[in-house]
Structure formats: C-alpha cells, structure tokens
Amino acid sequence: MPPTTGRAISQQDPEYQASLSEEVIAIVTVFQVFSSVALGLRLWTRLQIQRLRLSADDWVILVAWATDLALGTIIGFQTRYGLGKHVADLPPDIDFITSNILFYAHQPIYYISVSLTKVSIIVFYFRLFPQQSYRAFLWAIMVVVLLTGIATSVAGVFQCDPIARSWNADIPGTCFNQPALFFANGGLNIAEDLILYFLPIGILWNMNLPLRQRVALIGIFVIGGLTIIAGIVRIPSLKQAIVSTDPTWDHVGSSIWSSIECNIGIICACLVHLKPLIAHIAPAALGPSRPSRGARMMRLSDKHSDDAAAAAAHHSPLQTFGQRRGSKPVGVLTEIDREEESSASGQPGLVPAWCRGNPDVTVSTPGQPEPRAGAQMEQPNAIYATRQYAVSYGR
Numbered sequence: 210m211p212p213t214t215g216r217a218i219s220q221q222d223p224e225y226q227a228s229l230s231e232e233v234i235a236i237v238t239v240f241q242v243f244s245s246v247a248l249g250l251r252l253w254t255r256l257q258i259q260r261l262r263l264s265a266d267d268w269v270i271l272v273a274w275a276t277d278l279a280l281g282t283i284i285g286f287q288t289r290y291g292l293g294k295h296v297a298d299l300p301p302d303i304d305f306i307t308s309n310i311l312f313y314a315h316q317p318i319y320y321i322s323v324s325l326t327k328v329s330i331i332v333f334y335f336r337l338f339p340q341q342s343y344r345a346f347l348w349a350i351m352v353v354v355l356l357t358g359i360a361t362s363v364a365g366v367f368q369c370d371p372i373a374r375s376w377n378a379d380i381p382g383t384c385f386n387q388p389a390l391f392f393a394n395g396g397l398n399i400a401e402d403l404i405l406y407f408l409p410i411g412i413l414w415n416m417n418l419p420l421r422q423r424v425a426l427i428g429i430f431v432i433g434g435l436t437i438i439a440g441i442v443r444i445p446s447l448k449q450a451i452v453s454t455d456p457t458w459d460h461v462g463s464s465i466w467s468s469i470e471c472n473i474g475i476i477c478a479c480l481v482h483l484k485p486l487i488a489h490i491a492p493a494a495l496g497p498s499r500p501s502r503g504a505r506m507m508r509l510s511d512k513h514s515d516d517a518a519a520a521a522a523h524h525s526p527l528q529t530f531g532q533r534r535g536s537k538p539v540g541v542l543t544e545i546d547r548e549e550e551s552s553a554s555g556q557p558g559l560v561p562a563w564c565r566g567n568p569d570v571t572v573s574t575p576g577q578p579e580p581r582a583g584a585q586m587e588q589p590n591a592i593y594a595t596r597q598y599a600v601s602y603g604r
Contacts, residue, residue, distance in 0.1 A: 399440045
C-alpha cells in the first residue's frame with residue numbers, strides 16, 4: 210500500500226532519475242548467480258569428491274537457496290509493476306494491487322530464507338564445536354533463530370485483518386504496526402549475525418591447522434560479516450520506504466539489500482565446505498599439510514564428541530580414527546575423508562578419489578596385514594597423508 214506521508218520527487222528535482230528497474234534486476238541476478246554457483250560447488254564437493262550423502266545442513270541450505278530464488282523472482286516481477294520507477298512516471302493503468310501483493314509475498318519469504326541460512330550454519334557448528342558448553346549455547350541460538358523466523362513469517366502473513374487488507378487499503382479492517390515488525394526483525398538479524406559469524410574466529414585461530422588454512426577460514430567468516438553490513442544498510446532503506454509517497458521508487462533500496470543479505474549468507478555458508486574441492490584441484494593452495502606448531506588440537510564429531518576429544522589428544526591430526534559402527538569418524542575442522550562402510554555388503558566403501566593409487570597415502574582396514582615397512586598404524590581404518598595432501602576435508 211502506498212504510504213501517505215513523505216516527499217515525492219518531480220522531474221525538475223536534481224536527484225531525479227527515470228528508472229532503476231534494470232539496475233535492480235542486474236544486482237539481484239548477479240548475487241543470485243554467485244550464491245547458486247557456491248551452492249553447486251558445495252554439493253559437487255559433497256557428492257562427487259567426498260562421495261558422501263547430503264547431510265542435514267546441506268538440505269537446509271538447499272531450502273534456503275530455493276526461498277532466496279523465490280525472493281529474487283518476486284523482486285523481478287515487482288519491476289514489471291513499478292519497482293524502480295517513480296509513481297508519477299507510471300502509466301495510469303498500472304496494477305497497484307498486484308504490486309502490493311508481490312511486496313506482501315516478499316516479506317515472509319525473506320524472513321524464511323534468512324532464518325534457514327542461519328539454521329544451516331548452526332547445524333554445521335554442532336560438528337565444529339563438540340564441547341558441551343558450546344553445544345548448549347548453540348541450542349539456545351538455534352531456538353532464538355527458529356522462534357524469530359517463525360514469529361516474523363507468521364506476522365508478515367497475518368499483518369492485517371482481513372489478510373486482503375495487506376495489499377488493498379480500500380478493504381475495511383485493521384493492521385498492526387508494520388514498521389515495528391521491520392525494525393525489530395532487522396535488529397534481531399544483526400544481533401544473530403554478529404554471534405554466528407564472529408563466534409568461530411577465536412576458536413579457529415587456535416585450531417590444529419596450518420596458518421594459511423586458518424587465515425583462509427577466518428576470512429570466510431569475516432566475509433560473512435557483509436551480511437551484517439547489508440542488514441544495517443537495509444534498516445534505513447526500510448524507514449525511507451515506509452514514510453515515502455513514492456513507494457515504487459523508495460522500495461528499491463530495501464529490495465536490493467534484502468536480496469544481497471540472503472545471497473551473501475548462502476555464499477558464506479557454502480564456502481567453508483569447499484576445502485576438499487580446493488585440495489582436489491590445487492592442493493598447494495592449502496599450504497603444508499602439517500599443522501603449525503603450538504596450535505591447540507581441536508576435533509569435532511557428529512556424535513560421541515567426548516570420545517573424539519579424548520582421541521584427539523593422543524593421535525596425529527592427519528589420521529581418520531575408526532569408531533564403532535554407526536558413528537562417524539572425527540576430523541580437523543570438519544569430517545575427515547574416510548572409508549565409507551556399505552551397510553548392504555558389509556565391505557569397506559569408497560576412499561576419496563585422490564587417495565586411490567596415491568603413493569603418499571596408506572589406507573588400512575580391520576583384519577588386513579600391516580602396511581609396508583616404516584609405516585606406523587595406531588588405529589584401524591586410518592588414512593595417513595604426507596607432503597601437501599590434506600586429509601582433513603571441509604564438509
């Protein structure tokens with residue numbers, strides 16, 4: 210619904226521009242392509258290089274990407290109904306009802322996409338931080354993110370009574386304070402992003418990884434801070450749109466920044482999982498495989514985190530430790546490449562492609578003879594790597 214207060218701009222105004230519709234489409238499309246490529250590389254890494262099934266955080270980020278794609282599509286359709294143009298320049302037969310319906314649909318989809326991206330990151334953090342103190346904190350953050358996402362999405366859908374008044378002000382009824390919803394959601398998003406993107410930095414710095422890898426990983430989370438910037442910039446653009454008498458023009462900023470925020474979040478959620486791809490294509494880019502001296506050993510696991518912490522204190526960081534059937538081995542930063550067990554045949558499954566036939570890698574399985582002389586085997590199902598090969602893979 211076009212607001213009733215604010216400043217309209219005329220063609221005589223020095224700030225006047227005829228249209229920003231093409232710029233809106235270009236910016237939204239570019240960021241959508243970037244996030245799609247990042248997601249595609251993540252899934253390729255998972256399925257083709259690691260030879261693993263998709264995990265819970267993979268599925269969640271897929272849904273987040275799908276809702277983000279829906280958001281970008283809606284913004285594109287909004288440009289057909291005036292978004293990016295001044296109200297005074299629109300043809301008299303423009304369908305404002307359809308324009309308002311698209312803006313109405315824009316809101317809950319944005320809330321859902323942002324929330325699901327955060328949930329995917331939190332699920333990944335459960336593997337990154339096996340300590341019980343961190344896990345309790347992550348559960349608390351998960352609850353806050355889910356409640357925020359559900360509450361804002363429901364509020365966006367039922368903002369007016371009857372619902373149709375949300376896009377047609379001529380229908381009798383009432384609406385709650387929509388600006389309060391926008392600003393409250395924006396503030397909560399920024400607070401949640403600050404926690405999610407900067408929580409791992411101190412811990413990653415002390416992980417048992419080469420300096421180059423630690424810096425690269427921290428850089429990924431710092432890039433995630435761009436979502437915070439997008440969220441901060443989005444708030445004043447929302448305020449401008451709310452008080453404007455030129456809504457099709459002044460909603461441009463909030464629409465663009467909403468799309469940028471969603472896409473950057475997805476990109477950062479995917480980049481941290483691309484270490485196996487980099488190791489497969491250009492292993493030298495990861496630096497030496499042996500961790501820097503003085504770094505504190507950090508391990509993670511999907512299950513049995515206490516067992517993992519005990520094992521990590523006594524074994525080399527380049528090993529994949531066998532655990533009892535049904536549990537997943539542990540690794541540095543994310544799950545280390547391992548032999549997958551086939552539940553159907555009971556035989557050892559796939560070893561990562563770069564390990565097979567590689568003279569620098571020794572793989573053993575229970576019940577088989579010890580490897581060649583000079584190789585040390587402390588655990589069954591272990592993979593040993595030397596030189597520049599990184600056994601510890603991102604997931």
